[in-house]
Amino acid sequence: MQFVETKDLRPGMRLAKPVYNRMGVLLYDRNSFLTAPGIKSIENFGLIGLFILEPAEPLPPLSEEDIQFEQFQTIYMFRAKEIMDDLQNNKNPETLPELVNNILERYGSLEHKINFTQVLRSSADYVYKHSISTAILCALLSNALHYTETEKKRLVTAALLYDIGYLYVPRKILDQKDNHFTDDDQRTIHECRKKGYQLLYPETNNYQLDPQVLTTIFQVHTLMSINDEEILKEKTFSSSAQLLALADMFDQLTAMNLHHAPISEVVAIRYFWEHPEKYPTKLVAALARCIHILPTGCSIDLSNKDKGIVIMENPDDFLSPLVLNIRTNEVYDLSDPEIAEDIQITDIMKTMDNRIVIDEETLQHFSADDNLQNSLSHYQERKKEKMKKFFS
DSSP states (O other): OEEEEGGGOOTTOEESSOEEOTTOOEEEOTTOBOOHHHHHHHHHHTOOEEEEEOTTOOOOOOOHHHHHHHHHHHHHHHHHHHHHHHHHTTOOOTTHHHHHHHHHHHHSSOOSOBOOOOOOBOTTTHHHHHHHHHHHHHHHHHHHTTOOHHHHHHHHHHHHHTTGGGGGSOHHHHTSGGGOOOHHHHHHHHHHHHHHHHHTSTTTOSSOOOHHHHHHHHHHHHHHHOOOHHHHHHOOOOHHHHHHHHHHHHHHHHSOBSSSOOOOHHHHHHHHHTOTTTSOHHHHHHHHHHBOSSOTTOEEEETTSOEEEEEEOOSSOTTSOEEEETTTOOEEETTSHHHHTTOOEEEEEBOTTSOBSSOHHHHTTOOOOHHHHHHHHHHHHHHHHHHHHHHO
16 A cells, blocks of 8 residues: 555556545545546545555455544544634634534444544644544543533534644645754744634634633643643643643644654553653543554564564553464463563554554454463453443
8 A cells, every 4th residue: 555645646546545525425435446537536626645555455454433434534624624714714613513512422422442543634734634633532532531511522622723723834834844843943833823822712703712611722732832841740730631632642643644654552652651741641541441552453563573463452451462473373462471571562563544454354264272262252351341341
């Protein structure tokens, strides 16, 4: 699989991912071949590029929930743009409550983990796609942490609007490879974000935003601007602000971008663990229980330099699943301290579109002995009980 910019698309190329319009209507399905008229319509649609399959490459596995997740992201992105356009033009964003409610209806009461994937971004659509991904994460986390419905709505609203200031940041800054910002660039970004925050004030806009939403946004900006651990310890932030800051950074670190490579969810979680003063451990643990970090079927790198496949998630510790060593065909129970002392998971192997490589159907061809089957059954029961307890 490879990413091909729109200007380089050619007839006969085969799509790895579906293409939707602003209403979520399927324009081109996965595995379909591009035509000259199709490429022209894609150019008119404003897409920066598409993921294309190699001639002999099989179609990547996607569940129905995964497909719908991507479809909803497209719909929500265009709604977010309309809302931000209204705010910039001093108009009442009438569809904002509807979008907040829609996100919460779909992701604010789930009782299972989801595969959290993000669509490719450029500087032109970064703000909209980032705000939607962050809002979905906030919906998942606020549910897992048993927020009230009012608290959920405030948090998701804040997630949709808190980064509106990036719309004022010059493209030449946002397009820098690997975000190598100079001090002047950082000052420009700070002023633009400040301008965006001021845009939400009742004094500067006809839209009467909930004061607590504004407070959360202000606290997030403050929290994210402080890098001194001692200063952070002296300040107090609401759990909503900390949660939004966590969702924001997770999406920034793991999203596909034209100008810098993402890191894996595993590396992102380890980063949060190293900075508990900014990202509380309780919130990071909730994140790991809302989305799949090392899902069954995930291809991984091991500390002994071998490659492996996760054959069963661990409900207690996502870094300690049952793993199959591809080279030796051995199975490791990484929850066993003696095994974990010598072998750990270092990272995830992913495709270009940030998905896991091996699907669960492939794992069904793996033949396991009775002891392993018993271990798998035991893991499954533990997983059900843990997830039931967590979401109850």
